[in-house]
Amino acid sequence: MLALLLLLSFTQVSESESLMVKILDRSLEAEDRMEHLADLAMLDGPLLLEEVIKVKNLARGDYLADFARCLGRCGSSATGELRKLLRSKVPEVNAEAVYALSIIADNDDFARGRLRMAKEPVESRVAALRALDHLGSPFARVEALRRLATATGPLLIEAMQILDRRRREEDIPYLIDVVADRTGMAQNLAVRMLQERTGYKIGPDARTWRWFLVKHRVEGTPFRSLETEGEKNVTLVYLGVPILGERVVFVLDSSSSMTERMRDSLLAKKKGDQAVEELAGLLPRLPHTGEFGVIFFESSVRAFSDTKLLSWTQEGVAKAIEFMRSNLFRGGTNIYDALETAFAYRDVEEVVLLTDGEPTVGKILDTEKILARVRKWNRWRNIRVSAISFSAPRRAQKFLQLLARENSGDIQIFD
Template sequence: MNARIAPLVLISCAAYGLTVQPARAEPVLAFRQNALGRDPNERIKMIRAAREALSPEAVRLLVVLLGDTHPRVRQEAIQALGGVVEESAVAYVAKALEKSACEEVRAGAAEALGRIDSTASRTALEAALGDRSPKVRACALDALGRMADPSTAALVAARLKDPDPVVRAAAVEALASVDPARAARELPACLADRDVPVRMAAVEGLSRVAPAEAASTIKRALADPAWQVRATAIDRAETIRKPELIPLLIDRIEKEDGRLRGDLLRALRSLTRKEIGLDAEGWRIWWGHHGKDFACPETAKDGPQAPAPLTIATFCSIPLYSRRVAFVLDLSGSMRDTSNGGTEGPRKVDVVKAELHKAIRSFTPETRFNVILLGSDAEGRFDAKKRVWMPRLTPATPAAREHAIQFSAAQIARGYTNLYDAVLVAFQDPDVDTVILLSDGGATKGTFVARGEILDNLLRENRWRKIAIHTVASGARRGADQGLLTELAAQTGGVFVKK
């Protein structure tokens, strides 16, 4: 039995009055034994089986599993509890949200209740806005935003003054969902909030609920001191697709450096279908000739980008405008195969190393970078000590460049593809603004393995980071899952290429 969960079972059963009818005791006890065992995959399997017929006893155990040590188990329990319909079951989850001593249980209960359309779940979530934990308050706001019930607007708006910045940001997002008109009145003040996540959320929210004021919102956000807020403004300009936003983006070309210059170029290319590069004066001349009657195309331009300027480093043809980049490269066992999938030709691992070394050699000392190599031991564990070059981004001095090349050259392709955990290492460095992710297929080991789970959880981690993830599909591995790489790039403002 899971050492952390076993005591919680006894406490939960005693506190919430768990009783088992004699005729049902054997299957319930079997569920307990398997759902609370050492293997998280067994716990997940039992949760999925329990979803077919959620008994009161199963609901109680699922609430306990909201506090599981493994995030996949917690998320499976949330999904299962989000499907309950009986009033007594909803009441039990609501009681856990109110009374559980475990923060993870309360947060999970809030997320589950947000999937249940009932007065009882909404009432419980409203009460949770006063929870002592910022995480629980933010989860309750996310859940209320999902419900989009206008009657909750006053309570949600009150959280715009919460002491925690992530809670305030969640309140901004929730208010835009539950009462767009009120959000249009109250969110402009959030553009001046002292914390970056709140300003990011305000740019997103205002550009949705007050489209007539989008140009004013984006102009203000483009001058924000935080690059994440400016990146959000660029993304929203590209999404809104209004011609009056184009001059605002052109004016930023000469003021930005690094990653955001690439973002500006991507947005301008999308909005105009023109290839003028980073020549601000060239853009101004073009706009002077065509801006009066210009209409943005409905969709972005398909096809490859124009070549990067000669002064910009590239990796597998992806321009590296960023000066704070982490490479996350697949060196699992399958990378020993040839690039063309046949018996002859260069191995994928050799091609990847050559591309990496070329990019590193072209860096200047103003660029900081790191190298994280996918792979694992026999059990699928990612060994950061052996597979990560440096603990943090490092300036690309001549000595550092040579050291990184030697480090990667000495690595061998082995083990499983532990994709999620390796990318998470890059996310843990607060200075990273761009990740280059190369793999020859889907994940085979790690905290999360399924495509949807990896995507959802990386996007959750990236919610307030705004990291761009460029992805490269290497080689032609049979059955390779390129959907994850394609979607990660699309969802984060990155570029996807096949190598």
């Protein structure tokens, strides 16, 4: 085992050195050098500040967060540069600086201080809370419990994920409060966590959860179900994938292969028609307080709304269904650009990707690199990503499984 760990460490170092050579190669186009910087940022292991600082003036836009993440791998020697980045107005850059400085400090004070700054970008407070967890601080759980009552969006989800990893019986009343006081993603995640811990199949009904909690306390028994009691939690489902959030983007494959029928049934609808009709039936049932988006991808990418998610209205749903039913299935499979478009929606909290194949066109075709980019986009946002395979080949299924697993989503595979 030790030999394997040493080999992996050596491989990472060698890869880092190779990428650094390419980043510093002025004969390459600036965009190519920054792509190598993005790849370098996703690796582990130490870096030399004198090497990383050479690309400071080259890093721009989205790549500035990659530069900040590389600085974090330089250790305490990069403290001064990282503190400068705390003034950045780019949330992802600020978050990388907060996380790195928290880990370098190796104590609770810096992270807890940033977490209490209400005007900090939410990404930075997510980074501070995650740093406490990664440092093994006992305050990680304390701060997570506090955020159940006060936080929203990615910070609330981060707190719930920490509590899910650090399970304690005394957390149950707090989770029931989330069921009572929250809606959408947070409420549904709290229900899932309670079901997993207790065995009860109660839905988003806080009164029933509290009744059983009191029952077990009076009896002096653990809060565990000896048999299935109550109703199973019923959530919205798209082709077997539960929809937990209130701001959801559906990303549908529109390539020419979607005109084929599923492998296991000659009588079934064509794959594209089935995907569209299932979604057409779901959209009217989405939360009326929520927002949604629909993206089709083939060789190019087309979104129903290019700039922001649409608030749920009967008129908006009707237009979205008309948009879907007028779609033509043709061209290749541009998964990378489709996911990039989905993550560009600032307030999205859930993405559902449906495809029947591997990437064939687009900016990035390598599925490992696509996964790496999604990790980057989702590093501080806690967006749930689920995937549906419509008779996709085994290699594509593996990619979709990893995509869902790494982003707290569900996977549904149809052969």
